[in-house]
Amino acid sequence: MSEIVLEAKGLTKKYGNFAAASGIDLSVSKGEVIGLLGPNGAGKTTTILMLLGLTEATEGTVNILGKDPLRQPLEVKREVGYLPDAVGFYDLMTGRENLRFTAKLSGMSREEAEKRIADALATVRLSEVADRRVATYSRGMRQRLGIAELIMRECKVAILDEPTSGLDPQSTHELLNLIQELSQGGMTILLSSHMLDVVQSICSRVALFHRGRIGFFGTIEELAARIGRGSFVIDVEADGADLQNVGAQISGVSSVQRQPDGRWQVEAAHDVRPDLARLIVSAGGSLKNLDLRRARLDEAYDQYFRELAHAA
């Protein structure tokens, strides 16, 4: 295992009797992309603020890059970048001026800042609009400007809160590519989201938040296995046969569901397509299509939270 850059132990934040987050343990290695997932109000943002030292934890400790964000806030903030949910900029200043201001706050020299700003703006493809007021920027451009700030400051760790919320698919895609580039450049990234397919494509590990706790922390494959369902999902298009009956006869099938569009969705621990085809045909049905795919994260995720809700 490579060097650990971020470690949180037993983080708890209480507002009166309400625990916004409790017992949060995280350990992140250099260069990882970690997805913090969960519904709104699950404690993702609270956790992020505690990691940064922007909110004091009621209990627990954080260690980022060997430093304590509560004791050495300036040093931590110098190396850890934060892109807040729906980031705001000074509307009356241009994109470049906004970056110049944060560059000065980080204590960069003027020449150094100008050079880094130009590079960062080029990386996020905002060079052409850099001298326009931020008021004229679209939401996607603002998010990219926020990323440019992290690039300019050469942060070692970047924490992004809902970076893709409210973006159209095209902008989302661009932003994710950017994040991936940053990660390949050696930056350790934590991002929170409730959009799961988004996170699936770029995260090395995910943490699932539920009511202020981390219910699961690991890779997507581990998540699928942990949920205890088959990780094979088969879309079946067939007429004239009741898949519920058919599925019951095959070992390894964990569930069969009828989709709103008339297809069937079969989940199994292994590839059951040959058995399915044989049984459907022998039951007198006409088989049109059998489509195997791996469990998607959002299905696993939905399932995970459904189970939690049932358990509660």
Place this chain on the structure above:
Amino acid sequence: MPREGSPFKGVGIVALKEAADHMSSARMHLVMLLVLLTAIAAAWGAIDRIRDTTAEDAYLFLKLFTVAREPLPSFAAFLGFLLPLVAISLGFDAVNGEFNRRTMSRLLAQPVYRDAILFGKFLGGLLVIAIALLTLWLLTVGLGILTLGLPPSGADIVRSVFWLIATLFYAGVWLALAISFSAVIRTPATSALAALSVWLILTFFWGMIAPLLASLQPVDPFDPVSLVNQYELQQSIARFSPQTLYSEITGLLLNPSARSVGPLFMHQLQGAVIGAPLPTMESVMIVWPQISCMVAAMLVLFTLAYVVFQRQEVRA
């Protein structure tokens, strides 16, 4: 828990950015235009009056600031009236504006302490007011020299510079008040209204409220000292308004023949040459408590803003 790093790192940068923002904002342009026009009108009125009465007046130069021609009030009275407005318009959205623009969390994630942000905002506002005041002062002095043809004496300059500094503190009180409201109240419109109502009460109604409160302490018709006591009580209550403090300072600094801000007894005047000017430093000493009070008020209000801001959650 001890924290490392200086709380003042970044103060200058925040202050200069705030000042630059104010200088280029339409809000500030409008307010300054209003102040400039009224101030010039007031100075012009004073010059006109002084021309008519030159022969009778000593300290002509200082009269430039204090003499009024109906219906306009004097230059000093104008500043006392309009400066709070300028300060409130600069400070009312200092903190909550950042939250509303969603820039606060990004700003707090920069490697500076919250102290630097708040202090920088206060200094930035004060810097803009100082520049505006100095400009007004120079304009008026220049206008006086040009039209009246009389150069100010050294003592006149010292007095008016002291007065200028006191004026800056006066504006600072209102700026600190506005920033406190911006930290306590989440909506800029509400915090502006709150600051303006405090200004209205202290400027227009405090003069009526003070005697009312003082009259709660009965006056014994056979005891003249109780009358004096009541008057002094009324004066102390009136001094809760920065407006009162400021007008006392103006009265003493810009009028060398003024002796006291309170009641004066005959025996205290024994041997005094009525109308003779007081040495400049003596005048300053008399209003020193008033100046200290304004500085104290400024610090208390700023501390309030500071405490509220430090405890505020980052997420809105």
